[in-house]
Each structure stands twice: as structure tokens, then as C-alpha cells.
Amino acid sequence: MGRLRARLSAAPVAGLACLGPLVLGLAARGGLRESPAPAGREGAAVEVVEFDERERAILARLSPLGAPPADPTNAVADDLAAARLGRRLFFEKRLSGKGEIHCAHCHDPERAFSDGKQLSEGVGKTARNAPGLIGVAWQRWLFWDGRADTLWAQALHPIEHPLEMDGDRVAVARLLERDPELRDLYEGVFGSLPEMDGWPEHARPEEGEGALGRAWRAMTPGEQELANRVFSNVGKAVAAYERRLIGGPSPFDRFVRGLSSPDPKASAGDLALLDPSAQRGLKLFIGKAGCRQCHTGPSFSDGEFHDVQVRPLSGGERTESMRLGAVRKVLGDPFNAAGPYSDAREGAAVEHLTFLAAQSESWGAVRTPGLRNVALTAPYMEQGQFADLAAVLRFYSTREGAAPAGHHQEKVVKPLNLTPEELGDLQSFLLSLTEEPPPEEWRLPPP
Ligand code: HEC
Ligand code: HEC
Known part of the structure; x- marks a missing residue:
């Protein structure tokens, strides 16, 4: 969690807008992509694991959250x-x-x-x-x-x-x-x-x-x-x-948005929010580990x-x-x-x-x-x-x-007999589901 948090605070998405041409290479997807690190994240590279069409279709059912169902x-x-x-x-x-x-x-x-x-x-x-x-x-x-x-x-x-x-x-x-x-x-x-x-x-x-x-x-x-x-x-x-x-969008939601975005600049900021371990965890979650069988839909x-x-x-x-x-x-x-x-x-x-x-x-x-x-x-x-x-x-x-x-x-x-690395990956993915908190108007007690 520490790692994810640190990364989130070190690379606020708004700040990434100034990356310009550095990240243009991310537009083409597939395979493992690397690009120079955004300012403030020394040595880190934006890496994106391959997600095929089937996986992308699954992701589209998990994110974005959308509006809650009506309750007549x-x-x-x-x-x-x-x-x-x-x-x-x-x-x-x-x-x-x-x-x-x-x-x-x-x-x-x-x-x-x-x-x-x-x-x-x-x-x-x-x-x-x-x-x-x-x-x-x-x-x-x-x-x-x-x-x-x-x-x-x-x-x-x-x-x-x-x-x-x-x-x-x-x-x-x-x-x-x-x-x-x-x-x-x-x-x-x-x-x-x-x-x-x-x-x-x-x-x-x-x-x-x-x-x-x-x-x-x-x-x-x-x-x-x-x-x-x-x-x-x-x-x-x-x-x-x-x-x-x-809540507001989680790093996971931003990542999914990034994967489906046609705009390379915008998607670089979003894609950087899930490190490769969390991405592998996501793949496991919707794939081999079978979690999606029950933990499905936007919630x-x-x-x-x-x-x-x-x-x-x-x-x-x-x-x-x-x-x-x-x-x-x-x-x-x-x-x-x-x-x-x-x-x-x-x-x-x-x-x-x-x-x-x-x-x-x-x-x-x-x-x-x-x-x-x-x-x-x-x-x-x-x-x-x-x-x-x-x-x-x-x-x-x-x-x-x-x-x-x-x-x-x-x-x-x-x-599932997962390896220690796979367990770590799944955990990284679960941490990426932490949303921005709901607005204070609703989150905090009335004055
Ligand atoms: C067969 C359906 C099913 C599958 C498959 C499944 N879960 Fe669950 N999950 C549940 C249910 C039901 C509970 C609550 C169980 C209880 O409280 O006894 C739960 C609880 C959890 C919790 C605790 C949530 C909380 O708020 O207490 C986590 C985390 C979780 N599952 C993650 C996963 C992951 C990761 C996978 C894949 C490795 C997975 N689940 C696979 C049905 C499933
Ligand atoms: C003493 C602690 C306690 C208090 C006070 C309390 N809750 Fe809960 N709440 C729980 C527990 C424990 C559960 C789970 C109980 C169960 O499932 O059998 C729960 C479940 C819920 C759920 C269901 C969530 C879900 O995912 O299914 C909601 C909604 C909720 N509480 C709202 C409230 C509201 C509104 C109040 C005040 C009117 C309230 N609670 C007061 C302990 C509390």
C-alpha cells in the first residue's frame, strides 16, 4: 500500500498533463511498453501489460462505476x-x-x-x-x-x-x-x-x-x-x-479509462497509476484466479x-x-x-x-x-x-x-495454489480499488 500511495502522491494526474511528447509512445498499446519517467518519479517507467480484446470487454463491465441504480x-x-x-x-x-x-x-x-x-x-x-x-x-x-x-x-x-x-x-x-x-x-x-x-x-x-x-x-x-x-x-x-x-475514480478506474482512451497524453497519466504488479493482479483477478466469477459488475x-x-x-x-x-x-x-x-x-x-x-x-x-x-x-x-x-x-x-x-x-x-508473487500482485490490484473519498458534504458529520 505504501508504494501505491507514494506513487499516487508523487505523480498527481493533473501534473502529468505537462509531459508532452515524452509519453506519446504510449498511444500504441500491447506488449510491455516503457516510457521515460514523469518528473518526480525517479527511475520509474510506465509499463503496460498486454490486455487483449476479451479482457478489455471484461474491464468495461467493471469500470467506470456510473450512477447508482434507481430505487423506486x-x-x-x-x-x-x-x-x-x-x-x-x-x-x-x-x-x-x-x-x-x-x-x-x-x-x-x-x-x-x-x-x-x-x-x-x-x-x-x-x-x-x-x-x-x-x-x-x-x-x-x-x-x-x-x-x-x-x-x-x-x-x-x-x-x-x-x-x-x-x-x-x-x-x-x-x-x-x-x-x-x-x-x-x-x-x-x-x-x-x-x-x-x-x-x-x-x-x-x-x-x-x-x-x-x-x-x-x-x-x-x-x-x-x-x-x-x-x-x-x-x-x-x-x-x-x-x-x-x-467515491471518486480509483487508480483502477483511471487505468481502465487510460486503456480505452484514444488520447495518448491523457492515457499516460492514467496508465501510470497501476504499477505492473497491480496490472498482473488485475489479469489474475479477471482470469485464472476466477475472482470475477462472484466479484463482478462495477461494485x-x-x-x-x-x-x-x-x-x-x-x-x-x-x-x-x-x-x-x-x-x-x-x-x-x-x-x-x-x-x-x-x-x-x-x-x-x-x-x-x-x-x-x-x-x-x-x-x-x-x-x-x-x-x-x-x-x-x-x-x-x-x-x-x-x-x-x-x-x-x-x-x-x-x-x-x-x-x-x-x-x-x-x-x-x-x-488456487498461487505463488507468493501472484499473491502480491493480487493484493496490489485490490489496493488500486481505493477510490477518492466521497465529497465532504456527505462524508463528514453535519456542522
Ligand atoms: C464463489 C464466489 C466467490 C469467489 C470465486 C471469490 N469470492 Fe471473494 N468473497 C465471496 C464471498 C461470499 C465473500 C464473503 C464471505 C464471508 O464473509 O464468509 C467474499 C469475501 C471476499 C473478500 C473480503 C471482503 C470484505 O469486505 O470482507 C475479499 C477481499 C475477496 N472476497 C476477494 C476475492 C478474491 C481476490 C477472489 C479471487 C481469488 C475471490 N474473492 C473469489 C465470494 C467469492
Ligand atoms: C453497533 C454497530 C452498528 C451500528 C450502531 C449501526 N450499524 Fe450498520 N451494520 C453493523 C453491522 C455489524 C452490520 C452487518 C450486520 C449483518 O450483516 O448482519 C451492519 C450493516 C449495515 C448495512 C448493510 C451494508 C451492506 O453492505 O449490506 C448498512 C447499509 C448499515 N449497516 C447502515 C447503518 C445505519 C444507517 C445505521 C444507523 C441507523 C447503522 N448501520 C448502525 C453495525 C452497526
Whole structure:
């Protein structure tokens, strides 16, 4: 990483515009090309490994990132005022039961919105690693097991989860009602808040004899519906905010742009951003190492669920059904895309649900994580089982420590037996996926 960073800072792309004729030779591609070093990078040569037509076609599907897919289930998904409200809420500790935990507690803007821990801790210790959120708008299913089908429905889970924020939807509605600034922001986007006279101070649906569940059951169905409406709007505002967590081009994106650019001057600057090791890693990634089989598309995730047989943190065999259990959860979620709080009860998101079946193949399967900015979100896997990228790559290469096959194991992941050099190349490539950070307006807490 040090090397890549150093190179990036030593040769800012803007500064390369003055290279002039020095780099013209790069226009013709193929084979290993060399050209005199740009000023400031002593001795380094711009080398480009051969990428054939097939590989270039594959690269065109990975970059550029483009715009995030629309989310018609959220009418305010791309509304600026909703995103501003969402940003306030994302950094709002009062959404939590004791007023101590906000979303950024586990999704730290300084760590690409992850938390650097194996298992996240909020009110209590959870059983999962916190994914980074840059580019989360590209994910079709949310959570490692995909138990939420929209970004806005996902946001509702941590607020009420007893180990995360331990808040409740009625207290959230009351916060909006009583805080003049939040109230203005909310009503500017969603219209008037409902009358809450007669509502309890705290309530959320839950099983058992807990006070929150009892208070919820004591509310009328009409009151519950109104509280759910406000709660779903909170999720939609937070999602509108999260949809703006989009990074700028990574060195990889610049490199792909360079490969396909007809302008030699422009492409020299871009091509120089991936050193030969990262280029070889890229070739491996889309070729022999087979990573692209699952890590595909502009976010480097197929959005599907696979079992790569990582052992649980506790060791031993895997016992969690992951995708299998999550299918039932998302189908039963009143906030799913087909439910009464969705703004598009027909369309792609609903079809995904209609054709969703709990199949035994999905036992133990985990959603393929995207790989953009992966260098910033260690540790890795759903329980942070691997401390760094080298450990992840070693696992794919040797399969050492893999858990026994699940119930209906897909036989996709075989030991790759990569050489140390190949492992280094793949790692260099993964580091080149670090994007420019999203604009401060969205990355930082509101003033
Ligand atoms: C206590 C730490 C914690 C807090 C607080 C927290 N999260 Fe998370 N978040 C996690 C963990 C852990 C996961 C993964 C859980 C899983 O997949 O089962 C996660 C998953 C997510 C995901 C899914 C990402 C993906 O790629 O599927 C999103 C989006 C998200 N959180 C947003 C939020 C928002 C919005 C809030 C505040 C309303 C929030 N989180 C609060 C720890 C936290
Ligand atoms: C069969 C599909 C599949 C293939 C092939 C595959 N991956 Fe993955 N990858 C996954 C899944 C699923 C996870 C999450 C596993 C888990 O959490 O248990 C993952 C996790 C990762 C992670 C950790 C990301 C994070 O945020 O925690 C990295 C890095 C990674 N893969 C890189 C690679 C590389 C490099 C290759 C090729 C050598 C590869 N993968 C091949 C499906 C795949």
C-alpha cells in the first residue's frame, strides 16, 4: 500500500498533463511498453501489460462505476432535502435508546464507514463485522445474509436492535416531533408529522413480556400504522443520504479509462497509476484466479450469495443458516419492497421477492461483498475472520482452515495454489480499488 500511495502522491494526474511528447509512445498499446519517467518519479517507467480484446470487454463491465441504480421503492431516494435530513439522522445519537450511539459509531467516515473491529459493538457486542458503506447504493440485498431488500428498510434494523442502538420507533417519532430543527427538516420532505397524543413514550414490536412490546401492543392499529409510516420515512431519508456516499475514480478506474482512451497524453497519466504488479493482479483477478466469477459488475459484487466456507470466529463448524434464514426474514418483513410502506409495489425489487424461495442451497451462503475501497475496511469477512488482505488471499489460495462443506455445497472455490508473487500482485490490484473519498458534504458529520 505504501508504494501505491507514494506513487499516487508523487505523480498527481493533473501534473502529468505537462509531459508532452515524452509519453506519446504510449498511444500504441500491447506488449510491455516503457516510457521515460514523469518528473518526480525517479527511475520509474510506465509499463503496460498486454490486455487483449476479451479482457478489455471484461474491464468495461467493471469500470467506470456510473450512477447508482434507481430505487423506486423510495420516493425520496434522490431528493436533496431528504439526503440532508438523512445525514443529520445518520450522526444523531438520540435515535438510540440511551442517546449514546449513532450510525457512525460503527460506520466511521474515517474508515470508509466501517469500524475496524472484527465484531461491531454498540449497546452490546454483535455477531457481525460492520461493512463499509461507500457505494452501498449498488447493493440489491443488504446485510451479509441479505435480510433487507432495500437500503431504507435496512436502516430501520440497527435503530431497534437491542445490541446496536436499542432505540424504538415511537421514541424516534417523538424526537422528530419535539426537536424543532429535525421537525422542520422532516416536514419539509414528508409533510406533517401525525398527532401523537395518547401514544406511549417508547414502543416497538417485539415478542415477550418486555415493556416496549407491551406498549406497542397497547397502541391501536391506526397508531401503529402512523408510527410505522414515520419510521419508514426515517429509513428513506437515511437511505437518501447513504446513496450519496459515492467515491471518486480509483487508480483502477483511471487505468481502465487510460486503456480505452484514444488520447495518448491523457492515457499516460492514467496508465501510470497501476504499477505492473497491480496490472498482473488485475489479469489474475479477471482470469485464472476466477475472482470475477462472484466479484463482478462495477461494485465487484454479483449481488448473490455464495458459501466460500470461512470458519466462524468461534472455530468449529458453521452453524448459521445465513441466506436460508434471511429469505424467510425478508419475506416476512412489513417494510419490504412489496409491503405497505414501499413506494413502488411493483417492479424489479418486488419481483426479486416474488421469485425468492427458501432453498436448501442457500444454507450458509453469504452475499458477495463489493471490493471497492476494500483496503480501508479490514478486518474481512462477515465476522472479521481475516485481519488483512494477505490473509484473505492466502485463504483463497490454499483453502487452509476452510470449514467443512455446507449442506448443498456449490463446488466453486478450489485451492488456487498461487505463488507468493501472484499473491502480491493480487493484493496490489485490490489496493488500486481505493477510490477518492466521497465529497465532504456527505462524508463528514453535519456542522
Ligand atoms: C453497533 C454497530 C452498528 C451500528 C450502531 C449501526 N450499524 Fe450498520 N451494520 C453493523 C453491522 C455489524 C452490520 C452487518 C450486520 C449483518 O450483516 O448482519 C451492519 C450493516 C449495515 C448495512 C448493510 C451494508 C451492506 O453492505 O449490506 C448498512 C447499509 C448499515 N449497516 C447502515 C447503518 C445505519 C444507517 C445505521 C444507523 C441507523 C447503522 N448501520 C448502525 C453495525 C452497526
Ligand atoms: C464463489 C464466489 C466467490 C469467489 C470465486 C471469490 N469470492 Fe471473494 N468473497 C465471496 C464471498 C461470499 C465473500 C464473503 C464471505 C464471508 O464473509 O464468509 C467474499 C469475501 C471476499 C473478500 C473480503 C471482503 C470484505 O469486505 O470482507 C475479499 C477481499 C475477496 N472476497 C476477494 C476475492 C478474491 C481476490 C477472489 C479471487 C481469488 C475471490 N474473492 C473469489 C465470494 C467469492
